[in-house]
């Protein structure tokens with residue numbers, strides 16, 4: 350996954366004099382980035398441009414890559430396949446609105462947090478039964494497989510508070526399941542739920558926007574400090590030079 354690009358040495362370089370005639374080799378690594386690109390506004394397909402992946406995370410990692418001098422190749426995976434893919438070396442990092450959790454820290458290393466995005470509770474727009482979190486008793490939760498929303502729903506089920514948890518692959522499937530009555534409520538990241546509502550008004554509504562506070566990080570394989578340092582240094586730089594704020598402005 351590391352590409353070598355030949356860069357000719359500078360003619361006036363004093364170092365060049367020691368190994369005359371030799372070309373300097375500068376490493377320009379290409380990192381494979383795993384993502385589940387059905388998660389607007391963080392990563393999603395641009396319908397107007399041959400389904401290219403766009404979003405907040407995409408702009409942010411591109412800015413960091415430019416700052417740190419590396420290339421990116423995207424790999425589209427299901428959300429619950431991302432950590433195994435990182436562990437097996439199929440991908441070099443995860444950029445997928447992934448929440449930093451203590452449990453995940455046991456399997457991967459996270460960068461510094463790059464945005465706060467907590468969990469929200471939402472129901473079908475015409476649901477009058479669930480008005481707040483106290484009304485979910487005995488109800489069916491629909492969540493994204495492998496997500497923190499799923500973990501939260503599992504907790505509620507274990508506590509005996511809710512009846513059932515249905516796991517689906519993408520947030521769009523979850524929204525549909527509330528529409529067709531397969532589930533009563535969803536637990537998902539607030540900015541993403543908001544994004545779905547702005548795209549499809551009157552399908553679902555938020556009844557609690559502060560179920561749990563969370564932060565996203567980029568994940569690398571445990572012990573890959575070289576890449577982790579680049580991500581943290583790049584993040585710091587794009588925050589300092591105003592690029593981060595521009596990206597924020599663009600998507601929120």
Ligand code: GLN
Pocket residue numbers: 385388428445446447448449493495496497498538
């Ligand atoms: N932030 C949530 C999590 O990390 C959901 C992420 C996602 O679906 N892309 O579990």
